[in-house]
Amino acid sequence: MKPRRVEDRQDHYYWRAKKEGYRSRAAYKLKQMNAKFGLIKPGYWVLDLGASPGGWSQVAAELGASVIAIDLSPMKDIEGVTFIQGDMTSEETWEKIREIRDRFDVVISDASPKITGHWDIDHYRSVELVEAAFSIARRFLKPGGNFVVKMFQGEETPKLYAEFKKHFRFKKLHSPPASRKRSSEIYFIGKGFGGKFKPKKDE
Ligand SMILES: C[S@@+](CC[C@H](N)C(=O)[O-])C[C@H]1O[C@@H](n2cnc3c(N)ncnc32)[C@H](O)[C@@H]1O
Structure with a gap:
């Protein structure tokens, strides 16, 4: 496949993904975060x-995890990964997840709206996805579980981070080396869900 954009042609991780059989350069972001924070373990x-297209799912499956993957777009099969095509903000999708599995050790979200390059617009469009990912984490994470969510930085970031922080023993805002330098994306990493701040029973 030919690289589509100038920035792709210049990009080390783009070529490395092609060579090493990953479906996206994003795979290296999860690899790097996992190496640093120990988020996903076998079993x-x-x-x-x-x-979609599946880079993070590939990495999680390689690490020995069983994966349920969600996206609006289709995704080609990966061994060890069950794919549900659907909107992560909709109850209908949550119900489909619940039918397969009710509790997870780790929830990861690299979901993003279509990027415009305007930081403010991208930020506000990503907030809904970040909030949905957090609601899903609160619904599906086991006590002690781990959470990673991408956000495009902006006005709401401190408020969202302050809210996340209450629910995890270890928390960090982190930018992995594989993130593009000029990107506004940042990842919230939470470990030890529940921690000393137990989530409410109805959450
Ligand atoms: C940056 S890509 C994810 C790349 C992936 N982590 C990988 O490694 O291949 C962002 C994805 O978020 C998905 N997305 C955006 N809004 C969504 C929504 N409401 N529900 C489910 N997926 C969504 C997009 O369809 C897109 O495939």
């Missing part, structure tokens, strides 16, 4: 939100 159940 874990992982819920991958905004998963």
Whole structure:
């Protein structure tokens, strides 16, 4: 496949993904975050939100996890990954997840709206996805579970981070080396869901 954009042609991770058989350069972001923070272990159940074309799911499956992956767009099969095509913000999709599995060790979300390059617009469009990912995490994460969610930085970031922080023992805003330098994306990493701040029973 030919690289579509100038930035892709210049991009080390783009070529590396082609060479090493990953479906996206994003795969290296999860690899790097996992190496640094120890998020996914063999035998874990992982819920991958905004998963297509499947780089993160490939990495999670390689790490020995069983994966349920969600995306609006279709995704080609990956061994060890069950794919649900649907909107992660809709109850209908949540119900489909629940039918397969009710509790996960890790929830990861690389979901993003179509990027415009305007930081403010991209930020506000991503907030809904970040909030949905967090609601899903609160619904599906086991106590002690881990969470990763991408957000495009902006006005709402401190508020969202303050809310996340209450629910995890370890928390960090992190930008992996594989993130493009000029991108406004940042990842919230939470480990130890519940921690000393137990979520309410109805959440
Ligand atoms: C950056 S891509 C994810 C790349 C993926 N992590 C990988 O490694 O291949 C972002 C994805 O979020 C998905 N997405 C955006 N809004 C969504 C929604 N409401 N529900 C489910 N997926 C969504 C898009 O369809 C797109 O495939």
